[in-house]
Amino acid sequence: MANRVITISRQFGSGGRTVGRMTAMKLGIPCYDQELIQKVAEESGFAERYIQERGEELSSGGWLTAAFTDREYNGLSLQDSLWLAQRNVILDLAKKGPCVIVGRCADFILRDEADCLKAFIHADMKQRAERIVTQYGERAASPEKRLKDKDKRRAAYYQFYTDMRWGAMENYDISLDSGTFGIEKCAEILANLY
Amino acid sequence: MANRVITISRQFGSGGRTVGRMTAMKLGIPCYDQELIQKVAEESGFAERYIQERGEELSSGGWLTAAFTDREYNGLSLQDSLWLAQRNVILDLAKKGPCVIVGRCADFILRDEADCLKAFIHADMKQRAERIVTQYGERAASPEKRLKDKDKRRAAYYQFYTDMRWGAMENYDISLDSGTFGIEKCAEILANLY
Numbered sequence: 001m002a003n004r005v006i007t008i009s010r011q012f013g014s015g016g017r018t019v020g021r022m023t024a025m026k027l028g029i030p031c032y033d034q035e036l037i038q039k040v041a042e043e044s045g046f047a048e049r050y051i052q053e054r055g056e057e058l059s060s061g062g063w064l065t066a067a068f069t070d071r072e073y074n075g076l077s078l079q080d081s082l083w084l085a086q087r088n089v090i091l092d093l094a095k096k097g098p099c100v101i102v103g104r105c106a107d108f109i110l111r112d113e114a115d116c117l118k119a120f121i122h123a124d125m126k127q128r129a130e131r132i133v134t135q136y137g138e139r140a141a142s143p144e145k146r147l148k149d150k151d152k153r154r155a156a157y158y159q160f161y162t163d164m165r166w167g168a169m170e171n172y173d174i175s176l177d178s179g180t181f182g183i184e185k186c187a188e189i190l191a192n193l194y
Numbered sequence: 195m196a197n198r199v200i201t202i203s204r205q206f207g208s209g210g211r212t213v214g215r216m217t218a219m220k221l222g223i224p225c226y227d228q229e230l231i232q233k234v235a236e237e238s239g240f241a242e243r244y245i246q247e248r249g250e251e252l253s254s255g256g257w258l259t260a261a262f263t264d265r266e267y268n269g270l271s272l273q274d275s276l277w278l279a280q281r282n283v284i285l286d287l288a289k290k291g292p293c294v295i296v297g298r299c300a301d302f303i304l305r306d307e308a309d310c311l312k313a314f315i316h317a318d319m320k321q322r323a324e325r326i327v328t329q330y331g332e333r334a335a336s337p338e339k340r341l342k343d344k345d346k347r348r349a350a351y352y353q354f355y356t357d358m359r360w361g362a363m364e365n366y367d368i369s370l371d372s373g374t375f376g377i378e379k380c381a382e383i384l385a386n387l388y
Binding site: 120122124167168169170172173174175176177180181189193 | 314316318361362363364366367368369370371374375383387
């Protein structure tokens with residue numbers, strides 16, 4: 001049987017990344033997040049920073065940029081090349097063994113390739129705003145605007161490559177409000193379901 | 195402190211009602227579903243069948259019907275009178291003690307009145323179609339159309355009275371795919387979180 005993988009999609013500032021790490025720790029399996037970005041960088045030649053941002057968010061120009069201005073000689077936009085590199089790395093990691101993968105449309109990429117538990121972590125605006133200011137060190141000026149912008153870009157990227165709606169509960173096995181339960185409890189729930 | 199209540203919203207055919215019953219049974223607290231309808235009938239004079247259908251679904255005419263054609267002498271539409279009667283019964287039940295309440299916008303009605311665990315149960319179209327044919331005895335002809343219609347009416351009713359989007363994960367603490375986990379496991383998860 002295919003390896004058991006937990007994919008974690010998350011709203012920006014919901015602490016989904018930490019939920020992923022904690023879940024993996026509880027289960028004694030690897031969690032791929034920053035490591036995934038490093039691997040994609042190694043295999044594709046893209047800079048880590050570029051992958052970090054452009055590997056799950058559409059830039060301001062959105063698909064128009066991707067479609068018309070961002071072309072390489074081989075006919076693929078940079079964004080599409082990154083998508084393909086990232087996709088290959090995710091497929092490889094899932095083949096290697098059980099793991100937790102955070103973000104990057106892994107739920108969609110692995111839908112037919114692994115035995116996935118697809119989770120989505122969300123929280124209300126107020127709690128996320130607090131989190132990005134205190135934990136991520138974001139500027140305190142209008143964090144709500146920043147959150148909305150990040151969510152919008154992630155949603156647009158997801159929709160563009162998967163043709164499904166990001167954050168629509170139908171696409172996930174379980175969705176959890178990290179503000180209600182706390183990060184630790186969310187990880188416990190997921191580890192128990194594994 | 196206010197009583198601890200689990201509210202269960204659900205897609206038609208997802209088995210959310212059964213999840214509610216099982217959760218309540220595990221916790222040894224009452225589950226209000228059919229009993230709620232009976233209570234509303236006693237207090238409002240509406241027929242149970244009318245309450246069953248019109249207490250959480252907008253009729254085909256939608257809010258236009260409600261707004262223009264469905265008026266009583268006291269200035270309230272029948273639908274609005276039913277909403278108020280149902281709201282009062284739900285508030286009363288939550289005051290009486292811990293319980294599980296299925297559907298009927300209880301999550302919204304109790305948002306400031308009880309210590310709520312707000313759950314949403316969903317499942318994919320195929321599994322729900324199978325369920326309504328085998329379990330609810332619905333006609334086998336185009337169950338998908340029936341499911342879409344029911345979901346649409348529930349969503350419209352919810353939106354009309356709560357001004358929020360039905361089935362948007364942000365409105366719930368936890369959303370579960372009953373097709374992935376099974377009814378029994380969903381009840382177990384909710385009972386453990388209570």
